[in-house]
Amino acid sequence: MLPTVDSQLGACVHAELAAHGVEVLVGTRVEAIIRTTTGQAGQLTVQASGVDGSAVTRHADIVLVVAGVRPETTVAVRAGAALGVKGAIAVDEQMRTNLPDVLAAGDCVITHHRLLGQTYLPLGTTAHKQGRIAGENALGGNRLFAGSLGTQVVKVFDQAVARTGLRDHEARAAGFDPVTIGSEADDHKVYYPGSHRIAIRTTGDRTTGRPLGMQLFGHRHAEIAKRIDIAATAIFHHMSVDAVSDLDLSYTPPLGSPWEAVQMGTQAWGRESGRAAPGTALASR
Protein backbone atom coordinates (compact mmCIF):
# COMPACT_ATOMS: atom_id res chain seq x y z
CA MET A 1 0.00 0.00 0.00
CA LEU A 2 1.17 3.51 -0.82
CA PRO A 3 4.61 2.62 -2.19
CA THR A 4 5.73 6.23 -1.81
CA VAL A 5 6.45 5.43 1.86
CA ASP A 6 8.27 2.52 3.53
CA SER A 7 6.35 -0.75 3.85
CA GLN A 8 6.10 -0.32 7.64
CA LEU A 9 4.05 2.83 7.14
CA GLY A 10 2.24 1.35 4.14
CA ALA A 11 1.08 -1.39 6.51
CA CYS A 12 -0.28 1.29 8.86
CA VAL A 13 -2.23 2.80 5.96
CA HIS A 14 -3.51 -0.65 5.02
CA ALA A 15 -4.70 -1.23 8.60
CA GLU A 16 -6.54 2.11 8.63
CA LEU A 17 -8.28 1.26 5.37
CA ALA A 18 -9.24 -2.21 6.64
CA ALA A 19 -10.57 -0.70 9.87
CA HIS A 20 -12.97 1.34 7.75
CA GLY A 21 -14.14 -1.63 5.68
CA VAL A 22 -12.02 -0.97 2.61
CA GLU A 23 -10.98 -4.13 0.79
CA VAL A 24 -7.47 -3.80 -0.64
CA LEU A 25 -6.42 -6.02 -3.55
CA VAL A 26 -2.76 -5.82 -4.50
CA GLY A 27 -1.08 -7.78 -7.28
CA THR A 28 -4.30 -7.49 -9.23
CA ARG A 29 -4.50 -6.12 -12.76
CA VAL A 30 -7.67 -4.43 -13.95
CA GLU A 31 -8.66 -5.86 -17.35
CA ALA A 32 -11.95 -4.12 -17.99
CA ILE A 33 -14.49 -1.74 -16.49
CA ILE A 34 -17.95 -2.51 -17.89
CA ARG A 35 -21.10 -0.45 -17.51
CA THR A 36 -23.76 -2.92 -16.35
CA THR A 37 -27.08 -1.29 -15.66
CA THR A 38 -28.22 -4.63 -14.29
CA GLY A 39 -25.20 -4.97 -11.98
CA GLN A 40 -25.65 -6.64 -8.59
CA ALA A 41 -24.34 -3.82 -6.42
CA GLY A 42 -24.16 -0.94 -8.84
CA GLN A 43 -23.82 0.17 -12.40
CA LEU A 44 -20.20 -0.77 -13.04
CA THR A 45 -18.38 -4.08 -13.07
CA VAL A 46 -14.60 -4.24 -12.74
CA GLN A 47 -12.97 -7.34 -14.19
CA ALA A 48 -9.44 -8.04 -13.03
CA SER A 49 -6.96 -10.88 -12.76
CA GLY A 50 -4.72 -11.89 -9.87
CA VAL A 51 -1.03 -12.66 -10.28
CA ASP A 52 -1.94 -16.38 -10.44
CA GLY A 53 -4.31 -15.68 -13.32
CA SER A 54 -7.44 -16.07 -11.22
CA ALA A 55 -10.41 -13.92 -12.23
CA VAL A 56 -11.45 -11.17 -9.83
CA THR A 57 -14.77 -9.36 -10.26
CA ARG A 58 -16.17 -6.46 -8.23
CA HIS A 59 -19.22 -4.25 -8.68
CA ALA A 60 -19.21 -0.53 -7.98
CA ASP A 61 -21.19 2.68 -8.22
CA ILE A 62 -18.08 4.72 -8.97
CA VAL A 63 -14.64 3.73 -10.22
CA LEU A 64 -11.75 6.14 -9.66
CA VAL A 65 -8.79 5.51 -11.95
CA VAL A 66 -5.61 6.82 -10.31
CA ALA A 67 -2.86 5.85 -12.70
CA GLY A 68 -0.06 8.25 -11.90
CA VAL A 69 1.27 11.25 -13.80
CA ARG A 70 3.13 11.53 -17.11
CA PRO A 71 4.30 14.84 -18.57
CA GLU A 72 2.22 16.18 -21.49
CA THR A 73 4.84 17.66 -23.81
CA THR A 74 3.27 17.47 -27.27
CA VAL A 75 3.12 21.20 -27.95
CA ALA A 76 6.57 21.79 -26.47
CA VAL A 77 8.18 19.03 -28.50
CA ARG A 78 6.61 20.34 -31.71
CA ALA A 79 8.10 23.73 -30.90
CA GLY A 80 11.53 22.16 -30.48
CA ALA A 81 11.80 21.94 -26.69
CA ALA A 82 14.39 19.49 -25.35
CA LEU A 83 13.18 16.85 -22.94
CA GLY A 84 14.85 15.56 -19.80
CA VAL A 85 14.17 13.05 -17.02
CA LYS A 86 11.17 10.78 -17.74
CA GLY A 87 10.39 12.72 -20.89
CA ALA A 88 9.55 15.94 -19.05
CA ILE A 89 10.48 19.29 -20.55
CA ALA A 90 14.05 20.23 -19.66
CA VAL A 91 14.25 23.54 -17.80
CA ASP A 92 16.98 25.27 -15.86
CA GLU A 93 16.46 26.59 -12.33
CA GLN A 94 14.98 29.76 -13.82
CA MET A 95 12.36 27.53 -15.53
CA ARG A 96 13.78 28.41 -18.97
CA THR A 97 13.54 25.79 -21.73
CA ASN A 98 16.16 25.54 -24.48
CA LEU A 99 13.89 27.73 -26.64
CA PRO A 100 14.49 31.49 -26.47
CA ASP A 101 11.90 33.27 -24.35
CA VAL A 102 9.99 30.07 -23.62
CA LEU A 103 9.61 29.12 -19.98
CA ALA A 104 7.76 26.10 -18.62
CA ALA A 105 6.50 25.06 -15.19
CA GLY A 106 4.31 22.45 -13.54
CA ASP A 107 3.70 18.74 -14.09
CA CYS A 108 5.19 18.88 -17.64
CA VAL A 109 8.74 19.85 -16.59
CA ILE A 110 11.63 18.15 -14.83
CA THR A 111 12.02 18.86 -11.12
CA HIS A 112 15.16 20.32 -9.61
CA HIS A 113 15.57 18.47 -6.29
CA ARG A 114 17.77 19.68 -3.45
CA LEU A 115 19.24 16.23 -2.81
CA LEU A 116 18.87 14.49 -6.17
CA GLY A 117 19.63 17.14 -8.76
CA GLN A 118 17.33 16.69 -11.76
CA THR A 119 14.39 14.33 -11.30
CA TYR A 120 10.68 14.19 -12.14
CA LEU A 121 8.44 14.72 -9.12
CA PRO A 122 5.27 16.60 -10.02
CA LEU A 123 3.44 18.04 -6.99
CA GLY A 124 1.01 20.93 -6.59
CA THR A 125 3.25 22.87 -4.24
CA THR A 126 6.15 22.55 -6.67
CA ALA A 127 4.00 23.72 -9.58
CA HIS A 128 2.90 26.79 -7.60
CA LYS A 129 6.51 27.75 -6.92
CA GLN A 130 7.68 27.04 -10.46
CA GLY A 131 4.79 29.00 -11.93
CA ARG A 132 5.63 32.10 -9.94
CA ILE A 133 9.29 31.86 -10.87
CA ALA A 134 8.55 31.31 -14.56
CA GLY A 135 6.10 34.22 -14.53
CA GLU A 136 8.50 36.54 -12.76
CA ASN A 137 11.39 35.64 -15.06
CA ALA A 138 9.15 36.06 -18.13
CA LEU A 139 8.73 39.66 -16.94
CA GLY A 140 12.47 40.19 -16.74
CA GLY A 141 13.12 38.72 -13.31
CA ASN A 142 16.02 36.58 -12.21
CA ARG A 143 14.58 34.15 -9.67
CA LEU A 144 15.74 30.58 -9.12
CA PHE A 145 13.68 27.58 -8.10
CA ALA A 146 15.28 26.55 -4.80
CA GLY A 147 14.51 22.87 -5.31
CA SER A 148 12.04 20.27 -4.19
CA LEU A 149 12.36 17.80 -1.34
CA GLY A 150 9.33 15.81 -2.47
CA THR A 151 7.47 16.83 0.69
CA GLN A 152 3.97 15.35 0.69
CA VAL A 153 1.14 14.32 2.99
CA VAL A 154 -1.97 12.18 2.54
CA LYS A 155 -4.96 11.91 4.85
CA VAL A 156 -6.37 8.37 5.16
CA PHE A 157 -9.62 8.41 7.17
CA ASP A 158 -8.52 9.39 10.70
CA GLN A 159 -4.80 9.08 10.02
CA ALA A 160 -2.23 11.03 8.06
CA VAL A 161 1.00 9.85 6.46
CA ALA A 162 3.71 12.23 5.31
CA ARG A 163 7.24 12.23 3.98
CA THR A 164 9.99 14.61 2.99
CA GLY A 165 13.37 14.03 1.38
CA LEU A 166 14.75 10.63 0.51
CA ARG A 167 13.96 7.08 1.54
CA ASP A 168 16.74 4.58 2.07
CA HIS A 169 16.86 3.10 -1.43
CA GLU A 170 16.55 6.53 -3.04
CA ALA A 171 19.42 7.86 -0.95
CA ARG A 172 21.60 4.86 -1.76
CA ALA A 173 20.89 5.21 -5.49
CA ALA A 174 21.87 8.89 -5.23
CA GLY A 175 25.29 8.00 -3.80
CA PHE A 176 24.65 8.65 -0.11
CA ASP A 177 25.52 6.18 2.67
CA PRO A 178 22.09 5.96 4.27
CA VAL A 179 20.68 4.18 7.26
CA THR A 180 17.00 4.35 8.17
CA ILE A 181 15.83 4.09 11.78
CA GLY A 182 12.24 3.54 12.90
CA SER A 183 11.10 5.11 16.18
CA GLU A 184 7.96 6.36 17.89
CA ALA A 185 7.01 9.46 19.83
CA ASP A 186 3.88 10.92 21.39
CA ASP A 187 2.18 13.86 19.72
CA HIS A 188 1.81 15.35 23.18
CA LYS A 189 2.37 14.40 26.80
CA VAL A 190 0.57 11.13 27.56
CA TYR A 191 -0.72 12.41 30.89
CA TYR A 192 -2.83 14.92 28.98
CA PRO A 193 -5.91 13.24 27.44
CA GLY A 194 -6.09 12.40 23.76
CA SER A 195 -2.44 11.76 22.96
CA HIS A 196 -1.49 9.71 19.90
CA ARG A 197 1.63 7.76 19.02
CA ILE A 198 3.49 8.86 15.91
CA ALA A 199 5.47 6.32 13.85
CA ILE A 200 8.69 7.91 12.60
CA ARG A 201 11.19 6.72 10.02
CA THR A 202 14.36 8.78 9.75
CA THR A 203 16.83 8.32 6.92
CA GLY A 204 20.24 9.86 7.47
CA ASP A 205 23.66 9.79 5.88
CA ARG A 206 26.29 7.97 7.95
CA THR A 207 29.11 9.90 6.28
CA THR A 208 27.88 13.40 7.08
CA GLY A 209 25.46 12.76 9.97
CA ARG A 210 22.79 14.66 8.07
CA PRO A 211 19.13 13.71 7.86
CA LEU A 212 18.15 13.00 4.26
CA GLY A 213 14.49 12.19 4.78
CA MET A 214 11.72 11.55 7.26
CA GLN A 215 8.40 9.71 7.12
CA LEU A 216 5.61 10.10 9.70
CA PHE A 217 2.34 8.26 10.32
CA GLY A 218 -0.19 9.22 12.95
CA HIS A 219 -3.62 10.59 13.79
CA ARG A 220 -4.91 13.46 11.67
CA HIS A 221 -4.95 15.57 14.83
CA ALA A 222 -1.33 14.72 15.64
CA GLU A 223 -0.11 17.61 13.44
CA ILE A 224 1.60 15.16 11.09
CA ALA A 225 1.50 17.56 8.12
CA LYS A 226 3.22 20.39 9.92
CA ARG A 227 5.63 18.09 11.72
CA ILE A 228 6.93 16.84 8.37
CA ASP A 229 7.30 20.51 7.43
CA ILE A 230 9.64 21.03 10.40
CA ALA A 231 11.75 18.16 9.06
CA ALA A 232 11.53 19.60 5.54
CA THR A 233 12.74 22.98 6.77
CA ALA A 234 15.65 21.37 8.64
CA ILE A 235 16.65 19.25 5.62
CA PHE A 236 16.31 22.30 3.35
CA HIS A 237 19.09 23.84 5.44
CA HIS A 238 21.25 20.70 5.42
CA MET A 239 21.20 20.59 9.23
CA SER A 240 23.01 17.76 10.95
CA VAL A 241 21.02 15.26 12.96
CA ASP A 242 22.59 16.63 16.15
CA ALA A 243 21.75 20.20 15.20
CA VAL A 244 18.06 19.37 14.79
CA SER A 245 18.02 19.04 18.59
CA ASP A 246 19.18 22.65 18.80
CA LEU A 247 15.97 23.97 17.22
CA ASP A 248 13.87 25.96 19.66
CA LEU A 249 10.41 24.49 19.11
CA SER A 250 7.16 25.06 20.98
CA TYR A 251 5.93 23.03 23.93
CA THR A 252 2.82 22.77 26.02
CA PRO A 253 1.62 19.41 27.41
CA PRO A 254 -1.67 19.29 25.44
CA LEU A 255 0.09 20.00 22.14
CA GLY A 256 3.65 18.69 22.33
CA SER A 257 6.63 17.51 24.31
CA PRO A 258 9.82 19.25 25.43
CA TRP A 259 11.53 17.35 22.63
CA GLU A 260 9.42 17.53 19.49
CA ALA A 261 8.67 14.19 17.76
CA VAL A 262 10.88 15.22 14.83
CA GLN A 263 13.75 15.77 17.28
CA MET A 264 13.00 12.42 18.95
CA GLY A 265 13.24 10.81 15.52
CA THR A 266 16.58 12.36 14.67
CA GLN A 267 17.89 11.57 18.18
CA ALA A 268 16.85 7.93 17.73
CA TRP A 269 18.69 7.96 14.43
CA GLY A 270 21.78 9.38 16.11
CA ARG A 271 21.78 6.70 18.82
CA GLU A 272 21.03 3.72 16.64
CA SER A 273 23.26 4.70 13.74
CA GLY A 274 26.18 5.08 16.13
CA ARG A 275 26.53 8.73 15.19
CA ALA A 276 24.96 10.14 18.37
CA ALA A 277 26.72 12.99 20.05
CA PRO A 278 28.00 12.03 23.50
CA GLY A 279 25.33 12.68 26.09
CA THR A 280 22.42 12.41 23.70
CA ALA A 281 20.32 10.21 25.93
CA LEU A 282 16.84 8.84 25.44
CA ALA A 283 14.38 11.60 26.22
CA SER A 284 11.85 10.66 28.85
CA ARG A 285 8.19 10.31 28.06
Place this chain on the structure above:
Amino acid sequence: MLPTVDSQLGACVHAELAAHGVEVLVGTRVEAIIRTTTGQAGQLTVQASGVDGSAVTRHADIVLVVAGVRPETTVAVRAGAALGVKGAIAVDEQMRTNLPDVLAAGDCVITHHRLLGQTYLPLGTTAHKQGRIAGENALGGNRLFAGSLGTQVVKVFDQAVARTGLRDHEARAAGFDPVTIGSEADDHKVYYPGSHRIAIRTTGDRTTGRPLGMQLFGHRHAEIAKRIDIAATAIFHHMSVDAVSDLDLSYTPPLGSPWEAVQMGTQAWGRESGRAAPGTALASR
Protein backbone atom coordinates in the same frame (compact mmCIF):
# COMPACT_ATOMS: atom_id res chain seq x y z
CA MET B 1 -4.86 39.25 28.16
CA LEU B 2 -1.71 37.21 27.69
CA PRO B 3 0.73 40.10 27.28
CA THR B 4 3.32 37.74 25.79
CA VAL B 5 1.51 38.18 22.44
CA ASP B 6 0.26 41.27 20.60
CA SER B 7 -3.00 42.77 21.84
CA GLN B 8 -4.83 41.65 18.67
CA LEU B 9 -4.15 38.03 19.59
CA GLY B 10 -4.68 38.71 23.30
CA ALA B 11 -8.18 39.88 22.31
CA CYS B 12 -8.73 36.55 20.54
CA VAL B 13 -7.73 34.74 23.73
CA HIS B 14 -10.05 36.97 25.74
CA ALA B 15 -12.94 36.15 23.39
CA GLU B 16 -12.30 32.40 23.71
CA LEU B 17 -12.28 32.69 27.52
CA ALA B 18 -15.51 34.73 27.49
CA ALA B 19 -17.15 32.21 25.14
CA HIS B 20 -16.52 29.57 27.81
CA GLY B 21 -17.93 31.66 30.65
CA VAL B 22 -14.63 32.85 32.08
CA GLU B 23 -14.83 36.31 33.66
CA VAL B 24 -11.62 38.26 33.06
CA LEU B 25 -10.73 41.14 35.37
CA VAL B 26 -7.71 43.19 34.35
CA GLY B 27 -6.31 46.19 36.17
CA THR B 28 -7.31 44.47 39.40
CA ARG B 29 -4.91 43.84 42.27
CA VAL B 30 -5.45 40.90 44.61
CA GLU B 31 -5.21 42.08 48.22
CA ALA B 32 -6.08 38.93 50.12
CA ILE B 33 -7.18 35.34 49.73
CA ILE B 34 -9.21 34.25 52.76
CA ARG B 35 -10.30 30.75 53.68
CA THR B 36 -14.01 31.05 54.38
CA THR B 37 -15.65 27.74 55.14
CA THR B 38 -18.97 29.56 55.05
CA GLY B 39 -18.28 31.15 51.65
CA GLN B 40 -21.21 31.60 49.24
CA ALA B 41 -19.76 29.70 46.27
CA GLY B 42 -16.80 27.91 47.80
CA GLN B 43 -14.28 27.85 50.55
CA LEU B 44 -12.08 30.74 49.43
CA THR B 45 -12.74 34.45 49.12
CA VAL B 46 -10.52 36.66 46.99
CA GLN B 47 -10.46 40.31 47.92
CA ALA B 48 -9.11 42.66 45.28
CA SER B 49 -9.19 46.32 44.31
CA GLY B 50 -9.71 47.91 40.90
CA VAL B 51 -7.51 50.68 39.55
CA ASP B 52 -10.09 53.19 40.77
CA GLY B 53 -9.83 51.78 44.30
CA SER B 54 -13.20 49.99 44.12
CA ALA B 55 -13.45 46.76 46.10
CA VAL B 56 -13.79 43.53 44.12
CA THR B 57 -14.76 40.26 45.82
CA ARG B 58 -15.03 36.79 44.29
CA HIS B 59 -15.58 33.35 45.83
CA ALA B 60 -13.82 30.24 44.59
CA ASP B 61 -13.19 26.56 45.26
CA ILE B 62 -9.62 26.80 44.00
CA VAL B 63 -7.30 29.74 43.51
CA LEU B 64 -4.31 29.34 41.19
CA VAL B 65 -1.59 31.90 41.76
CA VAL B 66 0.43 32.36 38.56
CA ALA B 67 2.86 35.11 39.40
CA GLY B 68 5.68 34.61 36.90
CA VAL B 69 9.19 33.25 37.36
CA ARG B 70 12.21 34.62 39.19
CA PRO B 71 15.57 32.84 39.30
CA GLU B 72 16.42 31.10 42.61
CA THR B 73 20.13 31.76 43.03
CA THR B 74 20.71 31.63 46.79
CA VAL B 75 23.06 28.66 46.80
CA ALA B 76 24.91 29.85 43.72
CA VAL B 77 25.44 33.35 45.11
CA ARG B 78 26.76 31.95 48.41
CA ALA B 79 29.24 29.90 46.40
CA GLY B 80 30.40 33.03 44.59
CA ALA B 81 28.56 32.70 41.27
CA ALA B 82 28.23 35.90 39.25
CA LEU B 83 24.75 36.96 38.25
CA GLY B 84 23.57 38.43 34.97
CA VAL B 85 20.32 39.58 33.36
CA LYS B 86 17.41 39.84 35.84
CA GLY B 87 19.56 38.38 38.60
CA ALA B 88 19.89 34.99 36.91
CA ILE B 89 23.15 33.06 37.16
CA ALA B 90 25.58 34.17 34.45
CA VAL B 91 26.67 31.27 32.23
CA ASP B 92 28.47 31.07 28.92
CA GLU B 93 27.11 29.12 25.96
CA GLN B 94 28.65 25.95 27.43
CA MET B 95 26.52 26.58 30.54
CA ARG B 96 29.66 27.27 32.64
CA THR B 97 29.42 29.72 35.54
CA ASN B 98 32.35 31.87 36.63
CA LEU B 99 33.17 29.20 39.23
CA PRO B 100 35.61 26.46 38.17
CA ASP B 101 33.84 23.18 37.34
CA VAL B 102 30.41 24.59 38.20
CA LEU B 103 27.82 24.52 35.45
CA ALA B 104 24.22 25.67 35.72
CA ALA B 105 21.08 25.23 33.63
CA GLY B 106 17.36 25.84 33.74
CA ASP B 107 15.15 28.58 35.14
CA CYS B 108 17.97 29.89 37.38
CA VAL B 109 20.33 30.95 34.57
CA ILE B 110 20.41 33.63 31.91
CA THR B 111 19.21 32.66 28.44
CA HIS B 112 21.35 32.98 25.33
CA HIS B 113 18.92 34.16 22.64
CA ARG B 114 19.66 33.93 18.93
CA LEU B 115 18.36 37.44 18.22
CA LEU B 116 18.80 39.20 21.57
CA GLY B 117 22.09 37.93 22.92
CA GLN B 118 21.81 37.50 26.70
CA THR B 119 18.32 37.69 28.18
CA TYR B 120 16.19 35.86 30.76
CA LEU B 121 13.53 33.66 29.23
CA PRO B 122 12.94 30.50 31.26
CA LEU B 123 11.04 27.79 29.35
CA GLY B 124 10.86 24.03 29.74
CA THR B 125 12.27 23.31 26.29
CA THR B 126 15.21 25.60 26.97
CA ALA B 127 15.89 23.95 30.32
CA HIS B 128 15.92 20.51 28.66
CA LYS B 129 18.50 21.64 26.12
CA GLN B 130 20.63 23.50 28.66
CA GLY B 131 20.56 20.52 31.03
CA ARG B 132 21.89 18.14 28.40
CA ILE B 133 24.62 20.56 27.40
CA ALA B 134 25.66 21.22 31.00
CA GLY B 135 25.68 17.47 31.71
CA GLU B 136 27.68 16.66 28.63
CA ASN B 137 30.22 19.41 29.28
CA ALA B 138 30.53 18.32 32.93
CA LEU B 139 31.68 14.98 31.55
CA GLY B 140 34.34 16.60 29.39
CA GLY B 141 32.22 17.59 26.40
CA ASN B 142 32.38 20.76 24.39
CA ARG B 143 28.80 21.48 23.34
CA LEU B 144 27.29 24.93 22.91
CA PHE B 145 23.72 26.02 23.57
CA ALA B 146 22.56 27.20 20.14
CA GLY B 147 20.22 29.82 21.57
CA SER B 148 16.57 30.35 22.31
CA LEU B 149 13.97 32.04 20.14
CA GLY B 150 11.43 32.13 22.94
CA THR B 151 9.20 29.74 21.00
CA GLN B 152 6.04 28.97 22.99
CA VAL B 153 2.46 27.82 22.63
CA VAL B 154 -0.57 27.87 24.94
CA LYS B 155 -3.85 26.03 24.52
CA VAL B 156 -6.92 28.04 25.54
CA PHE B 157 -10.05 25.84 25.45
CA ASP B 158 -10.52 25.06 21.75
CA GLN B 159 -7.90 27.51 20.50
CA ALA B 160 -4.13 27.72 20.56
CA VAL B 161 -1.87 30.75 20.51
CA ALA B 162 1.82 30.56 19.73
CA ARG B 163 4.82 32.76 19.11
CA THR B 164 8.46 32.56 18.17
CA GLY B 165 11.15 35.19 17.95
CA LEU B 166 10.59 38.87 18.59
CA ARG B 167 7.55 41.13 18.70
CA ASP B 168 7.71 44.63 17.29
CA HIS B 169 8.71 46.48 20.47
CA GLU B 170 11.22 43.80 21.40
CA ALA B 171 12.84 43.97 17.96
CA ARG B 172 12.98 47.78 18.08
CA ALA B 173 14.57 47.71 21.53
CA ALA B 174 17.15 45.24 20.20
CA GLY B 175 18.20 47.63 17.43
CA PHE B 176 16.30 46.15 14.50
CA ASP B 177 14.11 48.16 12.12
CA PRO B 178 10.92 46.14 12.52
CA VAL B 179 7.51 46.27 10.98
CA THR B 180 4.72 43.92 12.02
CA ILE B 181 2.01 42.86 9.56
CA GLY B 182 -1.21 41.09 10.48
CA SER B 183 -2.72 38.63 8.02
CA GLU B 184 -4.95 35.57 7.92
CA ALA B 185 -4.81 32.19 6.20
CA ASP B 186 -6.82 28.98 6.20
CA ASP B 187 -5.44 25.93 7.98
CA HIS B 188 -6.57 23.93 4.97
CA LYS B 189 -8.53 24.40 1.76
CA VAL B 190 -11.94 25.92 2.57
CA TYR B 191 -13.73 23.59 0.16
CA TYR B 192 -12.76 20.68 2.41
CA PRO B 193 -14.95 20.59 5.54
CA GLY B 194 -13.73 21.78 8.91
CA SER B 195 -11.29 24.48 7.88
CA HIS B 196 -10.31 27.20 10.36
CA ARG B 197 -8.90 30.68 9.89
CA ILE B 198 -5.50 31.37 11.41
CA ALA B 199 -4.60 34.86 12.58
CA ILE B 200 -0.96 35.62 11.78
CA ARG B 201 1.30 38.42 12.92
CA THR B 202 4.68 38.58 11.23
CA THR B 203 7.46 40.82 12.49
CA GLY B 204 10.31 41.40 10.06
CA ASP B 205 13.32 43.64 9.71
CA ARG B 206 13.01 46.24 6.95
CA THR B 207 16.78 46.55 6.63
CA THR B 208 17.53 42.89 5.97
CA GLY B 209 14.14 41.57 4.83
CA ARG B 210 14.39 38.85 7.45
CA PRO B 211 11.56 37.59 9.64
CA LEU B 212 12.29 38.23 13.30
CA GLY B 213 9.17 36.75 14.82
CA MET B 214 5.75 35.28 14.19
CA GLN B 215 2.59 34.92 16.26
CA LEU B 216 -0.31 32.61 15.42
CA PHE B 217 -3.81 32.16 16.82
CA GLY B 218 -6.25 29.50 15.71
CA HIS B 219 -8.16 26.32 16.46
CA ARG B 220 -6.33 23.64 18.43
CA HIS B 221 -6.74 21.36 15.40
CA ALA B 222 -5.23 23.95 13.04
CA GLU B 223 -1.72 22.67 13.82
CA ILE B 224 -0.79 26.02 15.38
CA ALA B 225 1.97 24.53 17.55
CA LYS B 226 3.79 22.89 14.68
CA ARG B 227 3.19 25.82 12.33
CA ILE B 228 5.01 28.12 14.74
CA ASP B 229 7.80 25.52 14.74
CA ILE B 230 8.16 25.91 10.96
CA ALA B 231 8.60 29.65 11.52
CA ALA B 232 11.01 28.96 14.40
CA THR B 233 13.11 26.70 12.18
CA ALA B 234 13.18 29.32 9.41
CA ILE B 235 14.15 32.10 11.84
CA PHE B 236 16.78 29.82 13.44
CA HIS B 237 18.44 29.79 10.00
CA HIS B 238 18.11 33.56 9.47
CA MET B 239 16.10 32.98 6.28
CA SER B 240 14.87 35.99 4.38
CA VAL B 241 11.14 36.56 4.08
CA ASP B 242 11.36 35.79 0.36
CA ALA B 243 13.28 32.59 0.98
CA VAL B 244 10.58 31.24 3.31
CA SER B 245 8.48 30.86 0.17
CA ASP B 246 11.18 28.54 -1.22
CA LEU B 247 10.58 25.95 1.52
CA ASP B 248 9.09 22.74 0.13
CA LEU B 249 6.26 22.08 2.59
CA SER B 250 3.51 19.47 2.53
CA TYR B 251 0.08 19.93 0.99
CA THR B 252 -3.15 18.02 0.78
CA PRO B 253 -6.52 19.83 0.76
CA PRO B 254 -7.78 18.41 4.12
CA LEU B 255 -4.56 19.38 5.91
CA GLY B 256 -3.06 22.40 4.20
CA SER B 257 -2.75 24.71 1.23
CA PRO B 258 -0.21 24.92 -1.60
CA TRP B 259 1.23 27.89 0.24
CA GLU B 260 1.50 27.08 3.94
CA ALA B 261 0.00 29.66 6.34
CA VAL B 262 3.49 30.56 7.56
CA GLN B 263 4.47 31.32 3.96
CA MET B 264 1.26 33.32 3.47
CA GLY B 265 2.21 35.34 6.55
CA THR B 266 5.71 36.10 5.33
CA GLN B 267 4.40 36.88 1.84
CA ALA B 268 1.88 39.32 3.35
CA TRP B 269 4.77 40.90 5.23
CA GLY B 270 6.76 41.21 2.01
CA ARG B 271 3.89 42.91 0.18
CA GLU B 272 2.81 45.27 2.91
CA SER B 273 6.26 46.21 4.10
CA GLY B 274 7.23 47.15 0.56
CA ARG B 275 9.98 44.54 0.56
CA ALA B 276 8.15 41.98 -1.61
CA ALA B 277 10.04 40.35 -4.40
CA PRO B 278 8.64 41.29 -7.80
CA GLY B 279 5.92 38.88 -8.79
CA THR B 280 5.04 37.81 -5.27
CA ALA B 281 1.31 38.03 -5.75
CA LEU B 282 -1.51 37.29 -3.37
CA ALA B 283 -1.98 33.52 -3.28
CA SER B 284 -5.50 32.41 -4.09
CA ARG B 285 -7.70 30.75 -1.54
